[in-house]
Amino acid sequence: MSLLNVAVWAPNHGVREPWRFILYKGDAKAELAEAMLEALSAAEREQYGGGKLDYFNHIPLHLLVIMKEDPRPRQWEEDYAAVCCWIQNFQLAAWEEGIGVVWKTNAFIYDPRFRSRTGVAAGEKIVGLLHIGYPDQIPDPRPRTDAVHYLTVHDTRSPH
Numbered sequence: 001m002s003l004l005n006v007a008v009w010a011p012n013h014g015v016r017e018p019w020r021f022i023l024y025k026g027d028a029k030a031e032l033a034e035a036m037l038e039a040l041s042a043a044e045r046e047q048y049g050g051g052k053l054d055y056f057n058h059i060p061l062h063l064l065v066i067m068k069e070d071p072r073p074r075q076w077e078e079d080y081a082a083v084c085c086w087i088q089n090f091q092l093a094a095w096e097e098g099i100g101v102v103w104k105t106n107a108f109i110y111d112p113r114f115r116s117r118t119g120v121a122a123g124e125k126i127v128g129l130l131h132i133g134y135p136d137q138i139p140d141p142r143p144r145t146d147a148v149h150y151l152t153v154h155d156t157r158s159p160h
């Protein structure tokens, strides 16, 4: 809970706090896995279903991060940005405690069957499904391009 509360310091315009969360742990992880399976075709269920169930059960916690969708475009974007900031705050705060968080946007989070099974209402957007746990392995960081390549600096007035 304290990690959730660190993350709520994310900048959010108007302090609208446009988020809500559903945490799955213990036996309830099976509920989430069933919702995920429902969003697969019969063939996919046949091919990957078992593996996906094991995967969901192996991970200690799953957190669905949900945004209330404001019908006004500016507010919608601000709120989406705020929820993304919430997620990264959460990831960074968790990592300080040695807890790994993967942010997933699998196809099933957009599926009406998954949304309905997880109780996500019309007018709400799933921004991510976070898989949370102490990592068995820590992957090497993938290299990033030096930001200077993307930087334009203006330090004198350009002639008109």
Ligand SMILES: Cc1cc2nc3c(=O)[nH]c(=O)nc-3n(C[C@H](O)[C@H](O)[C@H](O)COP(=O)(O)O)c2cc1C
Residues within 6 Å of the ligand: 102, 103, 104, 105, 106, 141, 142
């Ligand atoms: C909006 C968003 C959606 C993402 N969705 C997925 C996903 O569906 N599956 C996945 O493996 N990683 C997903 N990620 C994680 C990114 O792939 C990951 O952060 C990126 O590859 C960089 O890896 P690193 O941050 O571990 O260096 C997502 C990240 C963001 C910001």
